[in-house]
Amino acid sequence: MNIIDRRPNPKGKSLANRQRFIDRARGEVKKALVDALKRRKVGETDGGEKISIPSRGIAEPVFHRAAHGGKRDYIVPGNKKYVAGDQIERPPAGEGGGRGGASAEDGGEQDAFEFVLSKEEFLNLFFEDLELPDLVKTRLKESEATQLARAGFSIAGTPASLNLVRTMRNSLARRISLHRPRAHEIAALERQIDTALAADDAESAAQGRLDLDLLQRRARRVGFIDPVDVRYNRFERIPKPNTQAVMFCLMDVSGSMTEAMKDLAKRFFLLLHVFLTRRYKHVEVVFIRHTSNAQEVDEETFFHSRETGGTIVSTALEEMMRVVRERYSPDNWNIYAAQASDGDNYTEDSDRCSQLLGGEILPLTQYFAYIEVGAEATLRHGFPSPPTDLWRTYSQIAEQHRNFAMRKVADQTQIFPVFHELFAKQREHA
Amino acid sequence: MAADGGIANPDRLLFEGPEWDFEKLRRVYGAIEEIALGELGLDVYPNQIEVITSEQMLDAYASIGLPLMYRHWSFGKRFAREEALYRHGLQGLAYEIVINSSPCISYIMEENSMTMQALVIAHAAFGHNHFFKNNYLFRQWTDATGILDYLTFARDFVAHAEESHGVEAVERVVDAAHALMNHGVHRYDRPAKLNLEEERKRQEERRQHFESSYDDIWRTALIGDKREEEPGQDKEKQRAEVRRRLGLPEENLLYFLEKRAPRLEPWQRELVRIVRHISQYFYPQKQTRLLNEGCATFVHYEIMTRLHEKGLITDGSFLEALHSHTSVVFQPDFDDRRYNGINPYALGFAMMRDIKRICLEPEDEDREWFPEIAGNGDPYGTLRHAWANYRDESFVLQYLSPHLMRKFRLFKVLDEEGADTLVVDAIHDERGYREIRRALARHYDLARHDPDIQIRDVDLQGDRCLVLSHVVHDGVLLDEPSAKAVLEQLAELWRYSIRLEEIDAASEHVIKAHEVPARL
Known part of the structure; x- marks a missing residue:
């Protein structure tokens, strides 16, 4: 008998098969993902996603008999009252009144197939063809922090970084090639001399001494470790990407923003957040709502409480700058912002907005996305609505700044396409 | 049963408490081996016991229990499903997986308590292992060493x-x-x-x-025959020759x-x-699920009982083992929500206990039904014979006793298309025993369970259409969507058109036909 502990064996033997399975069901999985995303909260990204996909594309058909029709018999246990010849009401379709022992498995197909995607799989699938804009990436590289990384070996270095294995390997090769006598060879020769002396064999003892002398001289000349053997681990400083980001969610919560509009905004924020967590180890979210004045709030209040009042967008931008100054120094943080609004703004405020954005915010942020929600009412009449105040203002900014993007979103189905458009790979820059 | 105490003797105990380690495993294995080989007379392949984690157990599930397998998405699908069920607590993991190979590999999970490890070793490393080594089907059809x-x-x-x-x-x-x-x-x-x-x-x-x-076959079968063709030769005869x-x-x-x-x-x-x-x-x-699981369950039950009788395990662990055992052999009634067919563990174990009873304490009824084994006083020998020489179908046909049919309260229901009601055809009484036994045995006959599908003909003179037949018994046809899907897969290999005819066994009429066009 043999007991083997297999626990240290590598895990994830099935990973390759799992990947194949997901690849095969890719289309359906992606569709299910979009549905699953509706249930998520903005800040909630840990853990995978449980999804359920139709089993069509992944069915494994086998020949089996139809569940109904023909003449069949069942042997079932637990008779309580029946005697031979009794008639039993047919049980409702599907249950079949029990089946014979061996036929339990021939149901075969399931309607839906449910399984859990890991966080990694979830994100990869969801954003498989999206990438941060090139512009952002160049800024990523500019970060100051560096870290040490192994970079081969060198012949000089501090004793602490001595690479013993390399050194000994070189030393061994050199000793062999230069025929450095080994310790046991010298010892054997010494023994030989001793026995020769004991046997009063002066001649061979003298010969032995000569040989010994030769060996010892060679051992002295060919050092055990020579400076040419020594190798050190070499390290290089490589720039460390900045791994933390903060995401500002700005939203107009004045009375003109309906629940549906907020829902659209929420979806966009959520996507952006999930997307950012893929790139950065640590992502913080700041929620700023505004009417005619702005304040930082928590997520619950942000999406669900109602406010009344006019709309002055610049207050939100100012609030954002205040938070940045206080807590998120641009040297240490990658700053992203997403703004959602129905486009209303106090007309005199427009100049202030473009000033704040163009002059202060955009130089500090990696990316600023503006989405205008809920233009559907006007679209329904068949001709495009006139651009809103805010849209007009922002259009000018968009022309001047490449890290600013703006889109209109009218309903749920457009959220992902719009997001996709903003972050699609090979995004064209002027 | 020899009564050497029954009360746990602290000096003789193999282990106490739920924690296990390799030393305890070795000790327990030794004690179990003594009982299994010495008292039950089992004959097993050398054992290899491998301790794995639950995650590795899921991996093993996914590749249909085999330790190594080629890569295929369907194993990933199985893994995903098992994992989802497991993570949501809908399904526990099997305590063990055992592989029919020599040495016989049993996987045991690290999460198991020491009692469960003992039970699993008895179940897999001796029960299943003995069955693999001795049952005639395994001996003839599989090569454990290869x-x-x-x-x-x-x-x-x-x-x-x-x-x-x-x-x-x-x-x-x-x-x-x-x-x-x-x-x-x-x-x-x-x-x-x-x-x-x-x-x-x-x-x-x-x-x-x-x-x-x-x-080659196409040249000889097609062109070759054509060349030999004599004018006026019977076409049908020629096709028979090709077939x-x-x-x-x-x-x-x-x-x-x-x-x-x-x-x-x-x-x-x-x-x-x-x-x-x-x-x-x-x-x-x-073909031997009932026998195999019954054998392993019977063996672990006997061994755990003997360990307890010899005072080698505590009352507590014996109760833990019994608790797990009873949930394995639980058989809900047909009207129970949990009913999902006859539990092979339950029926198999009950039949083997019943055989033991017939060998040791037979009643008149048993003497009449099983004259050759009733009261022979050698239950283990009788069982070893049954394990070696039967499969599920023949085992049920041979050994299902009236006593057990009454105990399970088995009855037979007839379901005929078109009839408004189901009919109780036979119950566990003098008139019904043989009918129930025959019908139940038939359910275990794979040849009847899998649809009887054969390749009948290939049209070599024409479009190379492959003709299959499904022999329809009692009017039960194939499930159409899945049959269609399988034929599509078949066409992937055959590449020419395919026709599947469902032929009534009695009248030899074609009831229904499915066709798939060629893939050129």
């Missing part, structure tokens, strides 16, 4: 094929072969034992053969495709062959 080598060969071959032909091309063939897996066994003649070296050599020979004489040469009818669909499909590359044939071999390897297991 299977691991063969699986290595299969995995490497598939990986190699994927490298040279692309994952997608390989998957198409394997998908198709998997769909036909249940129809990839020789039911009647015993296959040659697998041998890795020979398998490699044969594969090479086959490749050379195909290269040198490509489409004979092709070895039709053939119920091993995978075998036929591997040998005869006209447009498969040699590597594709090899893939089909691999799937066929694996299917064949599992065929005995499918």
Whole structure:
């Protein structure tokens, strides 16, 4: 008998098969993902996603008999009252009144197939063809922090970084090639001399001494470790990407923003957040709502409480700058912002907005996305609505700044396409 | 039973408490081995016990319990499903997986308590192991010493094929072969034992053969016959000759495709062959589920009882073992929400306990029904004989006693299409015993359970249409959507058109036909 502990064996033997399975069901999985995303909260990204996909594309058909029709018999246990010849009401379709022992498995197909995607799989699938804009990436590289990384070996270095294995390997090769006598060879020769002396064999003892002398001289000349053997681990400083980001969610919560509009905004924020967590180890979210004045709030209040009042967008931008100054120094943080609004703004405020954005915010942020929600009412009449105040203002900014993007979103189905458009790979820059 | 106490003796205890370690495992194994070989007279392959984590157990599930397997998405699907069920607590993991190989490998999970480890060792390393080594089906049809080598060969071959032909091309063939897996066994003649070296050599020979004489069968069967054709010769006779040469009818669909499909590359044939071999390897297991599980359950029950009687385990662990045992052999009634067919563990275990009772304390009824074993005083010998020489169907037919039918309160229900009600055909009484026993045995007959599908004909003179037949018993047809899907997969291998006819067994009329066009 043999007991083997297999626990240290590598895990994830099935990973390759799992990947194949997901690849095969890719289309359906992606569709299910979009549905699953509706249930998520903005800040909630840990853990995978449980999804359920139709089993069509992944069915494994086998020949089996139809569940109904023909003449069949069942042997079932637990008779309580029946005697031979009794008639039993047919049980409702599907249950079949029990089946014979061996036929339990021939149901075969399931309607839906449910399984859990890991966080990694979830994100990869969801954003498989999206990438941060090139512009952002160049800024990523500019970060100051560096870290040490192994970079081969060198012949000089501090004793602490001595690479013993390399050194000994070189030393061994050199000793062999230069025929450095080994310790046991010298010892054997010494023994030989001793026995020769004991046997009063002066001649061979003298010969032995000569040989010994030769060996010892060679051992002295060919050092055990020579400076040419020594190798050190070499390290290089490589720039460390900045791994933390903060995401500002700005939203107009004045009375003109309906629940549906907020829902659209929420979806966009959520996507952006999930997307950012893929790139950065640590992502913080700041929620700023505004009417005619702005304040930082928590997520619950942000999406669900109602406010009344006019709309002055610049207050939100100012609030954002205040938070940045206080807590998120641009040297240490990658700053992203997403703004959602129905486009209303106090007309005199427009100049202030473009000033704040163009002059202060955009130089500090990696990316600023503006989405205008809920233009559907006007679209329904068949001709495009006139651009809103805010849209007009922002259009000018968009022309001047490449890290600013703006889109209109009218309903749920457009959220992902719009997001996709903003972050699609090979995004064209002027 | 020899009564040597029954009360746990602190000096003799093998272990206490739930924690296990390798030393305890070894001790317990020794004690179990003594009982299994000495008292029950079991005969087992050398054992190899491997401790794994729950995650590794899920991995093992996914590759249908085999320690190594080629890559395929369907195993990933199985893994995903098992994992989801497990993570949501809908399903516990099996305590063990045991592999029919020599040495016999049993996986045990690290999460198990020491009592459970003992139970699992008794169940798998002795119960299943004895069954694998002795049952005639396993002895004839599987080669315990060669299977691991063969699986290595299969995995490497598939990986190699994927490298040279692309994952997608390989998957198409394997998908198709998997769909036909249940129809990839020789039911009647015993296959040659697998041998890795020979398998490699044969594969090479086959490749050379195909290269040198490509489409040999088509030349001889088609052109050859045409040449010999005499004017006015009976066409039907000629077709019969072609069928004979092709070895039709053939119920091993995978075998036929591997040998005869006209447009498969040699590597594709090899893939089909691999799937066929694996299917064949599992065929005995499918026919002996009741016996196999019954045997293992009976063995662990006897061994745990003996360990307790000898004072080697505490009352507490014995109760823990019994608790787990009773949930394994639980049989809900048909009107219970939990009912899902007859539990093979329950029926198998009950039948074996019943045989023991008949051997030791028979009643008049048993003497009348089982004159050859009633009161013979050798329950273990009788059981070893049953384990070695029966499969589920014949075992039920031979050994299901009236006593047990009453205990399970078995009855037979007849369901006829068109009738408004189901009819209770027979119950557990004097008139019904034989009918119930016969009908239940038939449910365990795989040949009746899997649809009877054969390749009947190939139209060599025309469009090479492959004709299959499904022999319909009692008017039960194939499930149409799945039949269609399988035929699509079949067409992937055959490439020409396919026709499946459902033929009534009694009248030989074609009731229904499914067709799939050629893929040119």
